[in-house]
Amino acid sequence: MNWEQLLSLKRFGDTNKRLRKEQDETRLGFEVDYDRIIFSSEFRSLQDKTQVIPLSQTDFVHTRLTHSLEVSVVGRSLGRKVGVKILEKHPHLQSVHGYQANDFGAIVATAALAHDIGNPPFGHSGEKAIGEFFKTGEGKQYQSQLTDKQYQDLCDFEGNANGFKILTQNRPGRKGGLRMSYATLGAFTKYPKESLPKKPTTHIADKKYGFFQSDKDAFVDVANELGLIKRSNDHISFSRHPLAYLVEAADDICYTIIDFEDGINLGLIQEEYALEYLSKVIRENIIAENYYALSSREDRIGYLRALAIGALINDAVDIFMDNEDAILNGSFDCGLLDKSKYDAQIKDIIKISIENVYQSEEVVDKEIAGYQIINKLLGVYTAAVNNSYNGTASNYDKLILTRLPETINFKSDNLYQRLLSVCHYVSLLSDSKAIQNFKKIEGVTF
Known part of the structure; x- marks a missing residue:
């Protein structure tokens, strides 16, 4: 380089x-x-x-x-x-x-x-909570409909990859995301590889992954512009900036x-x-x-x-x-x-x-609560989004959809994109907003 x-x-x-x-x-x-x-x-x-x-x-x-x-x-x-x-x-x-x-x-x-x-909210336990929803929770039902790499993106939901999405994703009125310089995007990406294979080597760049399957073309474009060294012929992996x-x-x-x-x-x-x-x-x-x-x-x-x-x-x-x-x-x-x-x-x-x-009592207790909150939000939101796409939305689903932001596309024909959009939305919530949404879903309005 x-x-x-x-x-x-x-x-x-x-x-x-x-x-x-x-x-x-x-x-x-x-x-x-x-x-x-x-x-x-x-x-x-x-x-x-x-x-x-x-x-x-x-x-x-x-x-x-x-x-x-x-x-x-x-x-x-x-x-x-x-x-x-x-x-x-x-x-x-x-x-x-x-x-x-x-x-x-x-x-x-x-x-x-x-x-x-x-x-996402609630620190690194928030990432783990999203992953657990797809590995062992309600989200496991979608595994057979996704590619291995798409499913792995969700099971090991990664804040670094989500950050790359925020910085680069197109949305109405904001083409190219925040339109960062390529040097900044390169320096931002600590793990310049896709989610699979997991840790193929002991190299620090292989410790986690740095972009979702939805954003792989964007990352490859950045890597090529910067002249990052390609590290594998079998999967997308580059040297670090x-x-x-x-x-x-x-x-x-x-x-x-x-x-x-x-x-x-x-x-x-x-x-x-x-x-x-x-x-x-x-x-x-x-x-x-x-x-x-x-x-x-x-x-x-x-x-x-x-x-x-x-x-x-x-x-x-x-x-x-x-x-x-x-x-x-x-x-x-x-x-x-x-x-x-x-x-x-x-x-x-x-x-x-x-x-x-x-490992203090306060931290562990709040992480336990965070798991339940994120699990509930993902369950309700993924059901509403997918039921709407399939034409089977209940009145409750329709009410839920009115509370989701227009800036995120929940209507894609691609299941992976819909699921990732829900995860992305939940990840953008602050701790307090996640709790507030959870309380509304649970019927606690005060």
Whole structure:
């Protein structure tokens, strides 16, 4: 792969290329991508979607929105730092093509901003709940009418693939979706493969899938434009866009450190653990008198968090540059932080977060409720949509259909498309909206 192609400013839906040296510096294409995501309804709904603590009423606990903004900030720093080094190593990118270090930061920041835009309500348990509906629930009845790959899309419903759909799908008045640049779409796609076969290799790009069968042609178009390396002749699979490694690292840094911080602020993890675990990451930068001068727990934890994030950013940049050749030829097969000199400390922090936060009573109870809510919504909506298509809709089905949005096509002649449209609609619901819809279906109107 080469950086000239990988930094493509061509927008999804364009017929011609866009040249960097012809860009308006006050309105750079990569920055337009960022703006379009910020102003999208799908991004705004993240303010009421679970990050770790579902439906928390505590002010300082992160939602998907605040998490995404923080990942974007970290991604911008990663991208800019890498951009400086890439331009030093490949000066023609700047002298001939006009690329700047901030371009790398803008691409990574935008892809990071959107990295959770396709996630359903109730966190990752929401993805699992949609999958279970088709694997073991009412949705299993459709298996014989779908291709293996279509059925797998539903059984392993993937927020990353749903995010690619949001960014690229056509709908009335919005041809080409949000019309992202190809570079941003490439950096966004952490898993550039289709749903089957599952994990054909141990390469990080094969861990999950990144697009639905409905969007495979769109992804192949993006991959070819960017010059991503084809990894299989048997199924659709490509190498990662190099900047996808930085998006992933930004997410890994934030959920490792900030979920840990949330756990401490909630009282689920003792404050002493913060100094014990984080000091091993920041020992070269911490100023003890500054730390002990802080009077509140939140300020002390915030100080440690800021230093830890900075240390991990610098480490990830070094790993990226040390492995740039392997990343460009597609042979770098793990996440950047898997090579971190702080790997042991990261694993310790994640372990204590799993035990004390992710498996806490509050989190588990809300995930249980989320399963029931999503299962009920999918059952009612798929029945109404399919009964309407088959001409057997009951009065109840017709009432349900009046509450579904006109922006999503539920009337396709293709069963897979209808089912996916229902899943897509449910995925766009905020936590509160999903609960509200559930209550209406259950007859609770107050």
